[in-house]
Amino acid sequence: MNGSNILVLGLSYKKDIADTRESPALDIITILKTQGANISWNDPYVSDYPTTPAPTFVKNLTPSALSATDCVVIVTDHSSYDWASIVANATLVIDTRNATKDVQCPSGRVLKL
Helix, strand or coil, rough: CCCCCCEEEEECCCCCCCCCCCCHHHHHHHHHCCCCCCEEECCCCCCCCCCCCCCCCCCCCCCCHCCCCCCECCCCCCCCHHHHHHHHHHHCEEEECCCCCCCCCCCCCEECC
């Protein structure tokens, strides 16, 4: 975990809204940071991280941005995310919302929790 580049998708507490109150993403990010991970995040509904210091914001989920991470963690399953592109370009995806259920992917690339 120490030194890993992890991208967290979705800061809001539920799909397609901007409310981060009681969001599990904030706790997940805190835990990952205490383990030494380098955290970045993306949420199409949230423009500012609610605490400081804030992890790095990734504005566009380009193939190069996704492939630059060691792991992508799906915390909120926003409708606007392109799940096929995320799975195709990320090294590893941890899907906590079953968002990638309809996406074909190589074995072992997606862990569903």
